[in-house]
Amino acid sequence: MTLPTPPCRLVVACVAVLAGIAAFQVHAGQVTTTFRVMLEVATVCTVEKGADVDFGRVVHSSENQALETNGSLVVRCNATTPYSISLDRGLHGPDTGTRHMRGPEDESVPYRIYSGAAGNCSAAANVQWGDGSAGTCILSSTNTGVSQVIPVVGRAALNNPRSGLYSDTVTATLTY
Numbered sequence: 001m002t003l004p005t006p007p008c009r010l011v012v013a014c015v016a017v018l019a020g021i022a023a024f025q026v027h028a029g030q031v032t033t034t035f036r037v038m039l040e041v042a043t044v045c046t047v048e049k050g051a052d053v054d055f056g057r058v059v060h061s062s063e064n065q066a067l068e069t070n071g072s073l074v075v076r077c078n079a080t081t082p083y084s085i086s087l088d089r090g091l092h093g094p095d096t097g098t099r100h101m102r103g104p105e106d107e108s109v110p111y112r113i114y115s116g117a118a119g120n121c122s123a124a125a126n127v128q129w130g131d132g133s134a135g136t137c138i139l140s141s142t143n144t145g146v147s148q149v150i151p152v153v154g155r156a157a158l159n160n161p162r163s164g165l166y167s168d169t170v171t172a173t174l175t176y
Contacts (some may be wrong), residue, residue: 045077047174053154079145083176096130104164116151
């Protein structure tokens with residue numbers, strides 16, 4: 001028994017339907033976008049007292065007895081941050097070039113402050129560390145991202161002062 005040959009129209013319609021299904025088949029797609037990853041690191045510096053400039057207890061032995069002592073400041077900033085440190089005149093000096101420690105009966109002992117670090121404010125350069133006025137200089141440097149100890153050198157010459165405690169308070173200002 002032979003099957004009748006389907007009419008041509010039916011075969012074409014079947015093929016067209018199958019082709020249409022294949023043509024309209026849904027595929028999964030891809031869509032992309034971008035986004036930024038950001039971080040802003042603020043420039044920050046700190047300055048702290050490392051050690052006071054303490055001349056200690058002195059037995060006066062001669063006119064213009066020279067004294068020298070060391071203290072320190074500790075600076076920390078982000079790596080490669082330039083900074084400067086100025087020092088004020090203290091509580092008892094008329095200017096940064098003429099600082100005084102005040103003692104008994106309002107007597108005073110003059111003193112000078114230098115940076116122990118090499119540079120224009122160093123004791124070797126014999127230029128006092130101050131605020132840029134009265135012949136003083138402002139210490140400038142660049143921090144490496146770790147704590148830096150800045151030496152502070154104090155010098156005084158005793159000229160027969162009364163016995164007692166002499167002191168002053170100096171403010172260090174860090175600018176960055």
